[in-house]
Amino acid sequence: MHELSICSSIADIARRRAAGRAISVINVRVGQLRQIVPDTLVYCWSLVSEETTLAGSRIVVELVPARIRCRSCDRTADVGDLPTFGCAACGGIDVEIVAGEEFLVTSLELADEEAGG
Amino acid sequence: MGRFHRHEDGTEHAHDDDDGHARGEDHSGYQTGPERVEVLERIFGENDRTAAANRAEFAASGVRAVNLMSSPGAGKTTLLRETLIRLAGQLRIGIIEGDIETSLDADRLAGFGAAVALINTGNGFGGECHLDAPMVASALPRLPLAELDLVLIENVGNLVCPAEFDVGQDARAMVYAITEGEEKPLKYPVMFRSCELVVVNKMDLLPYLDFDLDGFVGNLREVNPAAEVLFVSARTGEGVGAWCDWLRARLRR
Numbered sequence: 101m102h103e104l105s106i107c108s109s110i111a112d113i114a115r116r117r118a119a120g121r122a123i124s125v126i127n128v129r130v131g132q133l134r135q136i137v138p139d140t141l142v143y144c145w146s147l148v149s150e151e152t153t154l155a156g157s158r159i160v161v162e163l164v165p166a167r168i169r170c171r172s173c174d175r176t177a178d179v180g181d182l183p184t185f186g187c188a189a190c191g192g193i194d195v196e197i198v199a200g201e202e203f204l205v206t207s208l209e210l211a212d213e214e215a216g217g
Numbered sequence: 218m219g220r221f222h223r224h225e226d227g228t229e230h231a232h233d234d235d236d237g238h239a240r241g242e243d244h245s246g247y248q249t250g251p252e253r254v255e256v257l258e259r260i261f262g263e264n265d266r267t268a269a270a271n272r273a274e275f276a277a278s279g280v281r282a283v284n285l286m287s288s289p290g291a292g293k294t295t296l297l298r299e300t301l302i303r304l305a306g307q308l309r310i311g312i313i314e315g316d317i318e319t320s321l322d323a324d325r326l327a328g329f330g331a332a333v334a335l336i337n338t339g340n341g342f343g344g345e346c347h348l349d350a351p352m353v354a355s356a357l358p359r360l361p362l363a364e365l366d367l368v369l370i371e372n373v374g375n376l377v378c379p380a381e382f383d384v385g386q387d388a389r390a391m392v393y394a395i396t397e398g399e400e401k402p403l404k405y406p407v408m409f410r411s412c413e414l415v416v417v418n419k420m421d422l423l424p425y426l427d428f429d430l431d432g433f434v435g436n437l438r439e440v441n442p443a444a445e446v447l448f449v450s451a452r453t454g455e456g457v458g459a460w461c462d463w464l465r466a467r468l469r470r
Contacts, residue, residue, distance in 0.1 A: 102346055102378040109260050117256050124251060128260070135377050135407055183406035184439045193442030203261060208254040 103140045107148040113205050114154060122211035123157040131202040132166040132179065157211075166200025264382055267350035271357065271385025278362035280311075281467045282370060284348075284386035286408065288401075289374030291394040292418040294322045295451040296460070297369060298329060303461050304367075305330030308468070311360040311368040315348040322371065334359040338373060347378035350385055366468055376401065380408040388467060390414040395426060399433035406440040414445045416460055421450040 114126050126145075130136045138161040145159045166179035172192035179185065179200065186193050259265070275282045287293050297312065304310060310331040314323040315338060323335040334356040338345035345352075353370060360368065370386060372379040391412045393401070396419055402409040409415065415437060423430070437444060447463065449456030 102381065105345060105349070106260060109263060112263070113256065113258050113260065117254055117258070133407055133410075135381060183403060185406070185410065186439065186442055193438075204259045205256045207256050210252040210254065212251065 103144040107144045124211040125209035126159050127206045129162045129202045129206050131164045131200040133200040134203045164202050167198045168195040169198045264350045268383040268385040280365050282368040282386045284370045284389045286372045286379045287392040288376045291392045292451045293392050299451050299457045301329035308366045311365045313356045313370040315373045332360050346375045348372050349382045353384040376405040376408045380411040388413050392416045392418050394419040395428045399429045402436040402440045410441045417448045420448050421453045
């Protein structure tokens, strides 16, 4: 629901890192526990980037499944679609999230300057 | 320094700098295809830096800040009004009131002895659905922080977005109304996981609803086994004292 404001943050990062060069693809890594809808993010990007120097670029989302580690028995497991955050093996509740909270711009692919004009 | 990265098959590892992998801005043309710039920058980085500054400002003023979240209509404002009635004589309280439009909630809290700073988020792109750290930062100059003990931040009613944004609070709590049904922790696990305390409100309606209280608590335990739970009715005042005690206990930490 906040994909528009997130796109503004992504645009700031992309512009700064590209330093004036044209961008074709912005690769974004999104953990399962980030409440980002990839299709909405892609759609909002088209709105935010329209009529800016980023127009024509697109966002590619890499999704990371959520994983937890039990601090009691050291078991690591995928959280899966049903969000349970207790340890299925020992019933422990002291778990840490080891993956699934990522939310970062991983890389930019620059546009071919000749093709891009 | 090693370079951490992730492969298509999900494995991750780090390379030493001299292994010949593309380096983004400084590589020297041996790569075919489009030029790639490594970034690895957190998208919430700017928000989180501002949140850290807010947190430092609260701490420097000796203020504890609680970020209060819920869906629309769960009873945040009513609970806050009841809180002010009980605590305003004992604690110096500031309220940061987030709302997409109108000052209705801020008006409801006026006159109870607290300093209230309103943030209308409607100036965002179509109205922001949450408070973020810069919005809270903009409200701080309108509160006499040095004269306060406690700041209660009433977030925008929404079970999704507010969970994502650190605003610089010391604790997150949520108000949950039993009219919302017992399955919501499973549908909004990020929100329910983000909170130290869940205030289960509208308990006076329990006899009139098919609400499965044990089922709700079980679902909450699935997603946040460590959360504290308080059962209150802001309308009748039942349990509000325990919530006020929880707030007081924050001050002593």
